[in-house]
Amino acid sequence: MEKTLILIKPDGMRRRLAGLSIDRLDNAGFELIGAKVVSVTEKLAREHYALLKDQPFFEELIKYIRGDFHGVSNRRVLALVYRGEDAIKAVRGVVGATNPEQAAPDTIRGTFGRITTRGQFENVVHASGNAEDAEREIKLWFEPGELVE
Numbered sequence: 001m002e003k004t005l006i007l008i009k010p011d012g013m014r015r016r017l018a019g020l021s022i023d024r025l026d027n028a029g030f031e032l033i034g035a036k037v038v039s040v041t042e043k044l045a046r047e048h049y050a051l052l053k054d055q056p057f058f059e060e061l062i063k064y065i066r067g068d069f070h071g072v073s074n075r076r077v078l079a080l081v082y083r084g085e086d087a088i089k090a091v092r093g094v095v096g097a098t099n100p101e102q103a104a105p106d107t108i109r110g111t112f113g114r115i116t117t118r119g120q121f122e123n124v125v126h127a128s129g130n131a132e133d134a135e136r137e138i139k140l141w142f143e144p145g146e147l148v149e
């Protein structure tokens, strides 16, 4: 059994896509074991995306995940932990490719994602990329007692 972190990003929250995303993840057979709404601090955003700090899109990405492009009242992310067999890779399959234009049409990103006129991928959800990231990210977003295990 693996655990993986999903975030419904500020674009997903603003566009009321949290329920649809959860529905798809539930129906793919994964088990929801943790959930909370988080107002993302600068510190949390930078720690979460620390591995991307040298990418040209990093500063825009920090603004995006903090909700800077989606209105003051939408400074919200829904953090979820799902558990299941091969969950990390399998959830990535439900979520789809990073670039919404390349994501398969039946994935969350392929259905709902967009590329902004600034060139940023607003792809609705985050999902941990591998086992190491999943462990680090779950620790960053959740206290151990907040997960049902």
Ligand code: UDP
Residues within 6 Å of the ligand: 052, 057, 061, 097, 098, 119, 120, 121, 122, 123, 126, 127, 129
């Ligand atoms: N991103 C972007 N432009 C790029 C690559 C990434 O705007 O060329 C954003 C996008 O929102 C993506 C996030 O940065 O989800 C993190 O990038 P990563 O490569 O980790 O993709 P992911 O793991 O989210 O699929």
Ligand code: MG
Residues within 6 Å of the ligand: 128, 129
């Ligand atoms: Mg990633």
